[in-house]
Amino acid sequence: xxxxxxxxxxxxxxxxxxxxxxxxxxxxxxxxxxxxxxxxxxxxxxxxxxxxxxxxxxxxxxxxxxxxxxxxxxxxxxxxxxxxxxxxxxxxxxxxxxxxxxxxxxxxxxxxxxxxxxxxxxxxxxxxxxxxxxxxxxxxxxxxxxxxxxxxxxxxxxxxxxxxxxxxxxxxxxxxxxxxxxxxxxxxxxxxxxxxxxxxxxxxxxxxxxxxxxxxxxxxxxxxxxxxxxxxxxxxxxxxxxxxxxxxxxxxxxxxxxxxxxxxxxxxxxxx
Numbered sequence: 698x699x700x701x702x703x704x705x706x707x708x709x710x711x712x713x714x715x716x717x718x719x720x721x722x723x724x725x726x727x728x729x730x731x732x733x734x735x736x737x738x739x740x741x742x743x744x745x746x747x748x749x750x751x752x753x754x755x756x757x758x759x760x761x762x763x764x765x766x767x768x769x770x771x772x773x774x775x776x777x778x779x780x781x782x783x784x785x786x787x788x789x790x791x792x793x794x795x796x797x798x799x800x801x802x803x804x805x806x807x808x809x810x811x812x813x814x815x816x817x818x819x820x821x822x823x824x825x826x827x828x829x830x831x832x833x834x835x836x837x838x839x840x841x842x843x844x845x846x847x848x849x850x851x852x853x854x855x856x857x858x859x860x861x862x863x864x865x866x867x868x869x870x871x872x873x874x875x876x877x878x879x880x881x882x883x884x885x886x887x888x889x890x891x892x893x894x895x896x897x898x899x900x901x902x903x904x905x906x907x908x909x910x911x912x913x914x915x916x917x918x919x920x921x922x923x924x925x926x927x928x929x930x931x932x933x934x935x936x937x938x939x940x941x942x943x944x945x946x947x948x949x950x951x952x953x954x955x956x957x958x959x960x961x962x963x964x965x966x967x968x969x
Contacts, residue, residue, distance in 0.1 A: 715765065718769060740766075770786040775874045780817065794807050820879075821881075827852065860909075903915055906918055922934055
């Protein structure tokens with residue numbers, strides 16, 4: 698069994714490593730490689746102390762130390778654009794946020810990170826998990842907390858088929874860290890719309906495709922079309938070999954088309 702002196706030494710080393718991490722992370726910009734090394738060092742130290750397993754007899758100071766390390770780890774993962782790492786850190790953090798909510802003072806980073814996790818799930822089209830996580834939160838936070846309201850509103854926009862509102866929300870994020878998952882969400886939604894178009898129509902006009910997919914110009918559309926193997930001919934992109942069948946008229950209200958496409962996608966998921 699580990700001696701009390703050994704535990705004290707490990708705790709002292711963990712505190713020292715955390716101070717280094719905290720100092721480096723506060724820099725503008727921080728050295729992400731250095732932060733990664735310190736996080737790896739802290740993971741070993743905290744595992745030895747069993748803090749990451751939320752040891753029952755751990756003190757408030759010890760639990761806050763572990764929670765603070767994990768919070769920086771989650772933020773560091775976003776800075777590194779490492780979504781798998783972010784998900785791992787959040788799985789550990791939720792224990793501190795939810796299971797220890799009556800034992801620890803609330804962290805200022807809790808709702809920004811929980812909201813970010815909701816946005817991550819939404820961007821991955823993991824809607825069932827999104828709702829499970831949402832149900833764990835207090836109703837007043839769901840209704841009034843800006844960090845939680847943002848992904849909740851986005852999910853409502855998607856269910857409504859309000860694609861333009863999703864794009865608008867991309868420029869009104871509650872925290873800059875939300876931008877990475879907003880980009881991913883928009884790309885996921887764009888691909889879903891494209892998939893729906895391919896299932897519902899044989900072809901679409903350039904103007905129509907730009908409107909539905911919210912692409913800024915024909916050059917960007919041309920680049921995107923290559924990723925989906927669309928064929929261009931006489932102002933239209935064809936999704937199949939037959940370009941003479943029914944097509945989407947370029948004068949149609951494309952916002953309504955987008956709503957129908959999203960509804961179609963939801964119905965297809967239910968059938969499958």
